[in-house]
Amino acid sequence: MIVHLFGRKLRLLHRFKSRKNRIYLVESEEGRYVLKLYRAPHHLCSGVEYRVLRKAHRKRTAVPQPLAFAEGRALLMEYIPGENLCDLLNRHCLPEYADQLAQWFGSFHQLFEEPGGTTLLRGDSNLRNFLIHPAGELYGIDLEEAERGDPARDIGRICASILNTDPMFTKQKFALCRRLISCYGRITERDDLELTVTGQIARALREASRYRPGQRRYLLRQARLLEQKGLDRAARGKGQPGCRW
Secondary structure (H helix, E strand, C coil): CEEEECCEEEEEEEEECCCCCEEEEEEECCEEEEEEECCCCHHHHHHHHHHHHHHHHHCCCCCCCEEEEECCCEEEEECCCCEEHHHHHHHCCCHHHHHHHHHHHHHHHHHCCCCCCCEEECCCCCHHHEEECCCCCEEECCCCCCEEECHHHHHHHHHHHHHCCCCCCCHHHHHHHHHHHHHHHHHHCCCCHHHHHHHHHHHHHHHHHCCCHHHHHHHHHHHHHHHHHHHHHHHCCCCCCCCCC
């Protein structure tokens, strides 16, 4: 199928999985790109995503370069080849993934930091919104839910995403979260994060339970355990396979 947008003839090659918008891998004479076609109500956030991508890319945070934009309608971006971090980490939750996530979030939060400790959060912080390029670099994608807030919220959400994907709540994944929090704290010069982030992880698990009825009781139980015992003690007794160090 051929579409004409932004003065280009674009051939649709593949539709990416997305609950919110229509996202395609497209090709023109110049090369391959990603085309995002916004659907209501997410079209209201299109301007936010474009401005965030433009500033982040200009400041060398690893995000796709925005190439063309029509408010509320469409965004054409650089195509970043690679595999989503969710699939990679759930096969092998290597410690470098924690380091890369900490570096990415540290760079992003510091770029948009404001007086008083708030910053722009990337929003929708889950593993599927990160790609590992074949060269090894971590890229953040899908930034339409960016909003101001406490950076601990982003870190709590990504840790919850690490913990609640299969294999769930393993010792190795708890260790990965602690490493991520520690590394992020060093980058941002905050050494008091674990307690705050643990509360945000529990909050994110409760949010996830609303959309996963079959796992609701288990996720709520894990959220309570985290609040009562913290990351280290909640990890004790967890020993499922699936990760290597």
